[in-house]
Amino acid sequence: xxxxxxxxxxxxxxxxxxxxxxxxxxxxxxxxxxxxxxxxxxxxxxxxxxxxxxxxxxxxxxxxxxxxxxxxxxxxxxxxxxxxxxxxxxxxxxxxxxxxxxxxxxxxxxxxxxxxxxxxx
Numbered sequence: 001x002x003x004x005x006x007x008x009x010x011x012x013x014x015x016x017x018x019x020x021x022x023x024x025x026x027x028x029x030x031x032x033x034x035x036x037x038x039x040x041x042x043x044x045x046x047x048x049x050x051x052x053x054x055x056x057x058x059x060x061x062x063x064x065x066x067x068x069x070x071x072x073x074x075x076x077x078x079x080x081x082x083x084x085x086x087x088x089x090x091x092x093x094x095x096x097x098x099x100x101x102x103x104x105x106x107x108x109x110x111x112x113x114x115x116x117x118x119x120x121x
Contacts, residue, residue, distance in 0.1 A: 040087030
């Protein structure tokens with residue numbers, strides 16, 4: 001059984017960039033950070049990768065296991081995973097020649113919190 005990935009510092013990975021949109025106006029810096037994270041997800045292949053990782057055993061997968069189901073080359077899958085990693089949405093761990101990735105749940109929760117609309121009474 002593969003060893004679990006290390007715990008992540010929530011300050012650098014899943015931290016909410018800003019208050020929910022309905023509670024406060026975004027600053028320029030907050031808007032740029034939120035757009036960067038949303039752009040990382042705004043690609044069909046990246047959304048599929050996030051879905052595949054979350055549905056995998058242990059919620060992690062090796063790059064080698066993601067190429068065939070996506071129908072993409074290993075360098076292309078690695079590029080998409082790099083973009084998701086840079087946005088703090090996934091984290092990778094090198095094991096031998098392969099890298100295993102998993103989603104950072106707090107990062108997705110943070111995006112959901114920011115985008116959540118207020119309840120209408």
